[in-house]
Amino acid sequence: MAHLYRRRKQYWIVYYLNGNRVQESLRTDNERIAKDKKKKLEYELALGDLHQSSKLPLPMILEAFCKYMLRIRTAKSYKNEVSRLGYFLARSVTLSSLCRQGADEQRTMLHL
Known part of the structure; x- marks a missing residue:
């Protein structure tokens, strides 16, 4: 009720x-x-169609998403996906801030 x-x-x-x-x-x-x-x-x-929203903070969700995408995508595809995500977030998030722990690894992989 x-x-x-x-x-x-x-x-x-x-x-x-x-x-x-x-x-x-x-x-x-x-x-x-x-x-x-x-x-x-x-x-x-x-x-029972109503679901409770997640209490996870956005940085944790983005970091998990980046790690997942890094595993399943090629370097070029990963770069494109992160670029689209940055555009969706109004370019307020950079590649390195999306994945703090793996930023150096991503740069060498993507040759940035």
């Missing part, structure tokens, strides 16, 4: 997922839309 409440002009929802209390903004100020979103969320909870 979920509970709707209003915080300033926005509607929020509170529900429990795997024993943990979750609060989310519904990003609407319309009560009808908020109730529709509540029904949809309750339906997903009943079916």
Whole structure:
């Protein structure tokens, strides 16, 4: 069961997922839309389709991804994948910051 409440002009929802209390903004100020979103969320909870988000920090996820890609891809393919990932992250992440531990190994492998 979920509970709707209003915080300033926005509607929020509170529900429990795997024993943990979750609060989310519904990003609407319309009560009808908020109730529709509540029904949809309750339906997903009943079916078990709702999953809890990962609590892993982004650097750990990126590092694991880079190590995985380094194992399964060729050097050129790896370089392209990391380049695309950097573009997706708005170029705020460089190749060396993606994989801190293996940065030197990657540079020699990719001849950078």
